[in-house]
Amino acid sequence: MALVTIEAMLREARDGRYAVGAFNMADYASALAIVRAAQDCQAPVIVQTSVKTVRFWGCAAIVAWMKEIAGNLTVPVALHLDHCKDLDVIEQCIAAGWTSVMIDASAKPFEENLAVTRKVVEMADAAGVSVEAELGEIGGVEDDKKVSDETAHLADPDKAESFCRGLHLAAFAPAIGTAHGIYKGEPRLAFDRLEEIARRTDVPIALHGGTGLSDDVFRKCIALGCAKVNISTQIKYAFIDAFVDYHTAHKEYEPLKPLAAQIDRIRKEVAEKIELFGSAGRAAASAR
Numbered sequence: 118m119a120l121v122t123i124e125a126m127l128r129e130a131r132d133g134r135y136a137v138g139a140f141n142m143a144d145y146a147s148a149l150a151i152v153r154a155a156q157d158c159q160a161p162v163i164v165q166t167s168v169k170t171v172r173f174w175g176c177a178a179i180v181a182w183m184k185e186i187a188g189n190l191t192v193p194v195a196l197h198l199d200h201c202k203d204l205d206v207i208e209q210c211i212a213a214g215w216t217s218v219m220i221d222a223s224a225k226p227f228e229e230n231l232a233v234t235r236k237v238v239e240m241a242d243a244a245g246v247s248v249e250a251e252l253g254e255i256g257g258v259e260d261d262k263k264v265s266d267e268t269a270h271l272a273d274p275d276k277a278e279s280f281c282r283g284l285h286l287a288a289f290a291p292a293i294g295t296a297h298g299i300y301k302g303e304p305r306l307a308f309d310r311l312e313e314i315a316r317r318t319d320v321p322i323a324l325h326g327g328t329g330l331s332d333d334v335f336r337k338c339i340a341l342g343c344a345k346v347n348i349s350t351q352i353k354y355a356f357i358d359a360f361v362d363y364h365t366a367h368k369e370y371e372p373l374k375p376l377a378a379q380i381d382r383i384r385k386e387v388a389e390k391i392e393l394f395g396s397a398g399r400a401a402a403s404a405r
């Protein structure tokens with residue numbers, strides 16, 4: 118089917134107390150693996166791109182791959198732009214065919230973040246594209262942005278409520294103590310804050326920094342209102358490790374074989390996450 122926005126799939130997920138997995142692709146093979154996993158599980162899925170990936174391949178190639186991959190399958194697939202601060206890139210992605218974008222102006226003061234986000238919502242609404250926005254700073258490393266654990270600050274529920282009021286958001290990413298990359302030690306999540314923000318904003322919550330969280334933590338976050346769970350670092354590891362492992366074991370110079378091993382590994386790990394998040398078997402409901 119054609120690419121869809123994240124709006125209906127996340128509302129459906131939030132109301133059904135499950136989450137849609139949002140997995141970062143690096144190239145055609147990883148995008149194919151992610152969507153095939155969703156098809157295996159009959160689940161809605163979000164394929165997302167970092168700004169780095171967009172710059173590496175260019176918009177046209179990514180959209181062409183995604184339309185071809187999703188067009189041959191029956192599950193709802195969204196193409197989402199992950200953390201983007203650059204309005205020009207957002208504009209280019211919307212024009213090229215992304216169905217969803219994340220504006221991350223979270224490093225700016227509250228009022229500026231809100232103003233920039235509002236501008237993106239206007240742009241996206243005009244094109245029928247959904248928007249995710251961030252408040253507070255999520256820790257760890259993402260693209261060129263490094264937020265040290267000390268300075269990472271959590272989203273304030275009062276501010277979250279006033280941020281989301283009157284703003285057409287498909288997903289809201291408040292900082293609740295998760296971090297991007299690999300956790301050093303046990304992450305401490307602010308579950309009470311997550312619960313309060315989800316209740317007071319009434320917007321499906323996006324959980325960032327998913328790699329390395331325990332199954333129980335995922336289940337708890339989903340029960341409290343997280344309807345989009347981002348998995349990026351785990352896909353990067355699967356992508357590199359599957360290729361290296363295959364070559365180490367076989368010492369062949371036939372590129373299609375390690376590529377196939379990469380696709381298999383990513384497909385398997387994505388399917389496991391889809392099962393854990395509860396979105397398996399929800400494709401039909403999500404496509405309504």
Ligand SMILES: [Zn+2]
Pocket residue numbers: 200255259297325326347
């Ligand atoms: Zn993130």
